[in-house]
Amino acid sequence: MRLFADLYDRIDQTTSTNAKVQAIADYIAAAPPDDAAWAVFFLTGRRMRRLVPSADLSAVLADLSSLPGWIISECYSAVGDFAETIALVLGATGVLAPTPDDTPLHVWVEDRVESLRGLDPIDRRRLLTTWLTQCDARQTFLLVKLLTGELRVGVSSTLVTRALAQSAGIDADLVAHRLMGEWRPSAEFLARVLSPQTTEEDVARPYPFYLATPIDPTPEHLSDDAHVASILGDAADYLVEWKWDGIRAQLIRRGRTTAIWSRGEELLTDRFPEVIEAAARLPAGTVLDGEILAYKAGHPLAFGKLQKRIGRQNITARALAEAPVVFMAYDVLEHAGVDVRPQPLVERRRLLSTLVGGLNSSRLLISPLVEGTSWPQFARQRRASRERRVEGLMLKRLDSPYGVGRERGAWWKWKIDPYSIDAVLVYAQPGHGRRASLLTDYTFAVRDGDQLVPIAKAYSGLTLDEINKLDGWIRQNTLERFGPVRVVKPEHVFELHFEAMAPSTRHRSGIAFRFPRIARWRSDKLPADADTLADVRRLMASTGHTLEPTMFDDLDDQPAPSRDVPADPSGLNPRPGSTPRTDDDPPQATS
Amino acid sequence: MPEALLQPDPAGIYCRAGSFHIDPWLAVHTAVLTHAHADHARLGSGVYYCAAPSEPLLRIRLGPGAVLKPIPYGEQFTLGDTRVSFHPAGHILGSAQVRVEAGPTGASEIWVASGDYKRDPDPTCAPFEVVPCDVFITEATFALPIYRWDPPQATASQMLDWWDQCAAQDKACVVFGYSLGKIQRVIAELLRAERARGREPRPMYLHGAAAALTEAYRSLGVELPPTQLMPDKTRRGIFGGSMTFAPPAAAGSLWMRRFGSDDKYQTAFASGWMTVRGVRRRGGYDRGFTLSDHADWPSLLQTIHQTRASRVLVTHGNIDSFVRYLRETGINAEPLRTAYGAEED
Numbered sequence: 001m002r003l004f005a006d007l008y009d010r011i012d013q014t015t016s017t018n019a020k021v022q023a024i025a026d027y028i029a030a031a032p033p034d035d036a037a038w039a040v041f042f043l044t045g046r047r048m049r050r051l052v053p054s055a056d057l058s059a060v061l062a063d064l065s066s067l068p069g070w071i072i073s074e075c076y077s078a079v080g081d082f083a084e085t086i087a088l089v090l091g092a093t094g095v096l097a098p099t100p101d102d103t104p105l106h107v108w109v110e111d112r113v114e115s116l117r118g119l120d121p122i123d124r125r126r127l128l129t130t131w132l133t134q135c136d137a138r139q140t141f142l143l144v145k146l147l148t149g150e151l152r153v154g155v156s157s158t159l160v161t162r163a164l165a166q167s168a169g170i171d172a173d174l175v176a177h178r179l180m181g182e183w184r185p186s187a188e189f190l191a192r193v194l195s196p197q198t199t200e201e202d203v204a205r206p207y208p209f210y211l212a213t214p215i216d217p218t219p220e221h222l223s224d225d226a227h228v229a230s231i232l233g234d235a236a237d238y239l240v241e242w243k244w245d246g247i248r249a250q251l252i253r254r255g256r257t258t259a260i261w262s263r264g265e266e267l268l269t270d271r272f273p274e275v276i277e278a279a280a281r282l283p284a285g286t287v288l289d290g291e292i293l294a295y296k297a298g299h300p301l302a303f304g305k306l307q308k309r310i311g312r313q314n315i316t317a318r319a320l321a322e323a324p325v326v327f328m329a330y331d332v333l334e335h336a337g338v339d340v341r342p343q344p345l346v347e348r349r350r351l352l353s354t355l356v357g358g359l360n361s362s363r364l365l366i367s368p369l370v371e372g373t374s375w376p377q378f379a380r381q382r383r384a385s386r387e388r389r390v391e392g393l394m395l396k397r398l399d400s401p402y403g404v405g406r407e408r409g410a411w412w413k414w415k416i417d418p419y420s421i422d423a424v425l426v427y428a429q430p431g432h433g434r435r436a437s438l439l440t441d442y443t444f445a446v447r448d449g450d451q452l453v454p455i456a457k458a459y460s461g462l463t464l465d466e467i468n469k470l471d472g473w474i475r476q477n478t479l480e481r482f483g484p485v486r487v488v489k490p491e492h493v494f495e496l497h498f499e500a501m502a503p504s505t506r507h508r509s510g511i512a513f514r515f516p517r518i519a520r521w522r523s524d525k526l527p528a529d530a531d532t533l534a535d536v537r538r539l540m541a542s543t544g545h546t547l548e549p550t551m552f553d554d555l556d557d558q559p560a561p562s563r564d565v566p567a568d569p570s571g572l573n574p575r576p577g578s579t580p581r582t583d584d585d586p587p588q589a590t591s
Numbered sequence: 592m593p594e595a596l597l598q599p600d601p602a603g604i605y606c607r608a609g610s611f612h613i614d615p616w617l618a619v620h621t622a623v624l625t626h627a628h629a630d631h632a633r634l635g636s637g638v639y640y641c642a643a644p645s646e647p648l649l650r651i652r653l654g655p656g657a658v659l660k661p662i663p664y665g666e667q668f669t670l671g672d673t674r675v676s677f678h679p680a681g682h683i684l685g686s687a688q689v690r691v692e693a694g695p696t697g698a699s700e701i702w703v704a705s706g707d708y709k710r711d712p713d714p715t716c717a718p719f720e721v722v723p724c725d726v727f728i729t730e731a732t733f734a735l736p737i738y739r740w741d742p743p744q745a746t747a748s749q750m751l752d753w754w755d756q757c758a759a760q761d762k763a764c765v766v767f768g769y770s771l772g773k774i775q776r777v778i779a780e781l782l783r784a785e786r787a788r789g790r791e792p793r794p795m796y797l798h799g800a801a802a803a804l805t806e807a808y809r810s811l812g813v814e815l816p817p818t819q820l821m822p823d824k825t826r827r828g829i830f831g832g833s834m835t836f837a838p839p840a841a842a843g844s845l846w847m848r849r850f851g852s853d854d855k856y857q858t859a860f861a862s863g864w865m866t867v868r869g870v871r872r873r874g875g876y877d878r879g880f881t882l883s884d885h886a887d888w889p890s891l892l893q894t895i896h897q898t899r900a901s902r903v904l905v906t907h908g909n910i911d912s913f914v915r916y917l918r919e920t921g922i923n924a925e926p927l928r929t930a931y932g933a934e935e936d
Contacts, residue, residue, distance in 0.1 A: 012868070013877065013878060014877070015877070016854075065736065067736055068916070071735070071736060071912060071915075071916055072736075074735060074912050075736060078735055078737065078867065079867050079869065080869045081868070081869065084867070084868055085737065088736075088737035088738075088739075088866065088867070089736050089737055091737075091739050092736045092738060092739035092888045092889065093888075093889075094739075094889070431869075438873060464875075
């Protein structure tokens, strides 16, 4: 694993994308192909199933280090990463090997890590103990990441694709295509990815998704339409659609098989039998891009309904009736087995009408065009987005080919303004990863009589300067501590933005928010100026979402708290659950 | 219960029997200083007793008017009813543990206030001396079992590798570190690492904030590589292949513009805090080198053990959990609240 650790360090030590691509290309040239295949697997963000519970690792760590659990918890709070904590603690207590062994990556994964499958806890812990004492700090870190399925490397799939394309001297698009979907890393697989010959298999996979660029919020001195006109030019060059709040997916019909791939490259075929059934009538050699939506009586249902469907192992008749699903198609990527992505959008749309329009299906719909000829007209329609339960508008150049990734310029998303409330900072705890040891996970409350009721957690939205300033203030103004969580003096008011809200039985306030984030620090306001719970309830009523409670129960689009974190006294961390990516990534941290 | 020999009061750690304060943060009549860092050596006191090698540094810090009483390491002097002496703490040049003894010889009580200290070798200062005592006041800046320093020469060697890589691309290296102690130690370690590779040191530039202090080190006989003061006005982007040392405050300031666009240089931070990857990345430096002037976890435990103190007072940093850990391992430990900064390393 030494070469892989070197690669990890090289990537970790630079912010230059070219340097990262070079590091990956160098690694692929130097490493045995079996190792390189696994490296590509991990670098592209794929994960192995988790084979080791954190409890096992914690037990082995406590045993090897002879340290009490509470101080290990404190170490975790300071480090913010479980694998790194283990590496550092074992290093500091002198457990790690001075000269690590150099077992190749694929042997680690295939022969060792996978051998844990089905072992009882005692044998599992015995093996872990042996391995951890054979590794140095870097290897321990990577090993634990592999064991917990949490290895993330600071490269995007695009960079890995570039590096592979550069190594093989082939087109990056072809490599991206070959890396889509599910595959088992092996020397043979890597050889296929790098092969200059194209094969049948190359088209038996989804295409890379093309992503839209967000339109920045309208500056104060401009109208919405003038703002968009200044960025995009003439409205006549664009095709306008609703921006759906569902799961972006490709519907693939090839030969006699049908598949649904999410943008997170998850195969969702078995989750949506009604869509698969309807798609069987598509001609072979068809790939559609669109959105999976829970949809009833001509309207989308809230995202939470859809999310419940995904979470379900068996799809019952009741689930099908409660949250029926449609595929809202908006693009054609392949027609009659031919890649039509280079054709202009207006042509692909024409194909879409022929392919899907003719089916008259209630499960396979065409995303309608938004009527209008000018930006003021579209701006007006956009303001009605909430009533339609869409997130705003998609603006796509009529002449645009279907691109790869987030290529700027041809596709834009023009989202509606978020909801906003003013809330008081009440709890803080250290962040994770690069924010470890800095208090960046905040809990906010609104007023309810004399009480402050915690209402949302937010991680992002402040500048690094503000984070540092707030961190210092929190340390000086901590009233009480529960493990890593600090109760702070209620003094600072923040404007929070969020996309949607709904009643919830699992949140103490009775309300769940979608994508809550900090819009700005309202140093001009006092806690007495913050919104009240009644204000928030009124806002919820005004959204017209008269939803039954538990609707959004799985819906906080927040990084799920790690299982290694002590319980959260705010009661705001929902159960961890996996959700396929929607078209929007959660708002990114600003630092 | 008799009054403790040393105890915190509003101005610092006070010794009533000797009528002095150790590292006072307010102005007092008699101050006994452990070292010249700004959070330990503050202006305004009447007289400052200090270890002899720290005098030139304190002179720079406290100005020409300050009354300094330098005392050689190990030499006992009397203050009130106490006998006081300085012993090397290994933290920076001139840093000292303050040993305070009171009561009749043979039946006396001995306290040691260690100030900041470390046990790793440091070519710029005298090594830490274990001083047996009844009560030991220890710092706790890095008192968590995640902090263990690599040998300084290994870190220096990594820095040279980085310098070589940058030089090969004609990039400048800018290393941030505390301007008293850290920068001098880093350049001294680099000198040794270059010699270990059979090379002479390359040109190094110093930010103005570190220049006078570095000269003071040289005046006390510490061997340092040749350095040049970074001129106030320079052409931009002419520093390819060089290494420059500056205090952390210079990061992101206008001063950095001299290095040209950000593909013309790389930055690094040298500190114990760089142990944690998240901290390293959050700081926005290209590289983080773990080099600390404080004791790491194993050194803290080793030192407490070696002093054979029956009581340990913990100050400065991760106090609460270190006290708890020591108590759980059977050591009589208590917190001692002070106002020293813990972040600077």
